[in-house]
């Protein structure tokens with residue numbers, strides 16, 4: 281029987297299942313259906329059970345592997361070693377993970393440990409004799425489709441490219457055990473610091489309201505936050521705003537920040553420079569408020585309001601408040 | 606004293622906007638000027654600041670086509686002492702796993718206390734080469750650094766790792782691999798003196814055989830992945846431009862959001 285498709289179940293900092301894993305699981309289920317192969321989830325962590333249970337809403341079978349070391353140490357390579365050992369024993373053919381920081385750390389280490397290929401940042405996955413992975417190249421100018429040559433491989437999938445859908449009936453959760461020493465050196469966690477007022481993460485947000493230099497300062501970002509809250513979204517930023525110290529780097533979108541694909545991207549006082557554009561241009565809907573009609577963003581937004589954001593945004597907030605329901 | 610090796614990749618300049626694939630579905634490297642991958646410049650800047658503080662030197666390590674030597678000069682002009690470039694015709698069209706194996710093999714012959722890589726590459730990288738190299742070399746792996754504090758006496762390094770809710774402070778013994786981000790600080794421009802000095806610095810070019818990797822383990826012929834095809838994404842619809850004064854513009858904006866079902 282052909283090897284199974286495995287899903288790496290990632291845990292959020294609070295131990296729950298990361299949302300990206302529900303999307304990855306949905307994609308994996310579709311591949312399993314198209315290929316007639318088995319699909320299975322694996323959650324590895326100090327306390328994996330809650331996340332494993334959540335993952336079982338999406339997959340017929342999930343195994344949870346308790347690895348206490350992940351509580352005290354940076355998890356990436358520990359999880360990779362355990363997963364590599366499970367793979368060598370149980371022989372699945374494909375492993376799907378999220379394309380966020382944890383998934384990348386895992387995929388890179390796993391690829392090297394197993395000698396398997398890796399296809400990264402998938403924007404779609406289908407089955408044709410193996411996973412066929414669509415990726416966005418050159419900042420969205422081109423879509424490529426790639427495949428593995430050797431009958432096995434690792435795929436990382438971007439957030440928000442698959443709509444998560446639970447399975448018709450929930451799957452079973454069971455424990456996994458694997459022996460063996462952790463050979464790679466451990467990296468100790470000295471302390472975990474929660475930053476006061478840390479903004480909602482942008483990678484998985486369905487709505488992002490982003491501010492640029494035109495927002496003018498930290499006070500202007502209150503307006504961005506207010507609109508984000510009114511739309512139930514997260515706050516993003518350009519590098520200009522990050523460099524000015526108005527907002528944290530974790531919110532930066534673009535070439536050296538994060539690549540996002542929300543349903544709505546609303547840009548306030550952002551010119552739309554190429555290094556920013558590569559991070560957001562696959563958003564489903566792009567709306568911009570900019571006082572310069574010649575700003576590059578006016579060329580690729582779906583809707584642009586030419587005007588002063590300090591006038592337009594309060595009016596939009598009033599309009600949203602006036603809406604019924 | 607700190608010996609730091611930095612993994613740098615020459616990539617097409619994003620700002621040029623002219624990147625394209627050749628008929629073989631590989632990046633057409635003639636089409637656009639190459640630059641040092643932006644995240645690798647942050648790594649290099651961090652390395653230069655660390656050797657300024659602790660003493661020591663910086664070695665650039667890269668796998669690229671032979672023209673990559675020119676791109677490495679920019680890093681030498683910024684202040685790195687030397688470059689090691691692995692370049693071999695068999696490596697054309699190779700996959701990420703080949704890159705990982707080649708870089709790991711190359712690094713076995715380079716002496717370093719700290720190995721720095723970028724968070725990802727702008728030409729389609731997925732941030733997987735760093736963790737791959739660390740796994741093959743058995744190095745402690747510290748990712749997404751916003752701050753790097755080595756203690757050369759104690760032979761340890763502390764990293765502030767960006768987390769979803771703030772940051773983690775993580776620590777490991779040296780030698781270790783640290784993945785670098787823009788949060789480490791703006792890279793310097795090469796000075797005129799630096800540019801002059803770079804002319805006489807050495808970029809050692811090595812073949813696959815020189816680094817002791819078999820063509821069975823790396824290269825285009827044994828690539829683990831292949832590009833099947835490429836297509837232009839569907840063009841976005843034409844932009845709707847609203848020029849009305851704020852209240853009327855706001856109405857249209859919200860109506861548009863409702864049309865798109867986001868409110």
Ligand SMILES: Cc1cc2nc3c(=O)[nH]c(=O)nc-3n(C[C@H](O)[C@H](O)[C@H](O)COP(=O)(O)OP(=O)(O)OC[C@H]3O[C@@H](n4cnc5c(N)ncnc54)[C@H](O)[C@@H]3O)c2cc1C
Pocket residue numbers: 491492493494495517518519520521532533534535536537538548549550551552553554555556559569570571572575587588589590643
């Ligand atoms: C290697 C490299 C990597 C980079 N990586 C990134 C990255 O990851 N992300 C990123 O964002 N940038 C990145 N950049 C920077 C990028 O090139 C731009 O400089 C940056 O995106 C500009 O930010 P901005 O749009 O906020 O500012 P500007 O380009 O200054 O634009 C401000 C806009 O606000 C408008 N405006 C001003 N006041 C108002 C007002 N009151 N009402 C309405 N509109 C107003 C102006 O008309 C203008 O269009 C990178 C650059 C380099 C070289």
Ligand SMILES: Nc1ncnc2c1ncn2[C@@H]1O[C@H](COP(=O)(O)O)[C@@H](O)[C@H]1O
Pocket residue numbers: 611612613614615642644645666667668669704708721722723724725726729730731732733734735
């Ligand atoms: N060909 C290469 N030569 C040297 N370093 C590389 C190469 N490819 C990737 N790297 C390093 O690995 C990091 C992550 O790359 P990637 O996995 O391609 O996103 C880069 O920022 C570089 O530091």
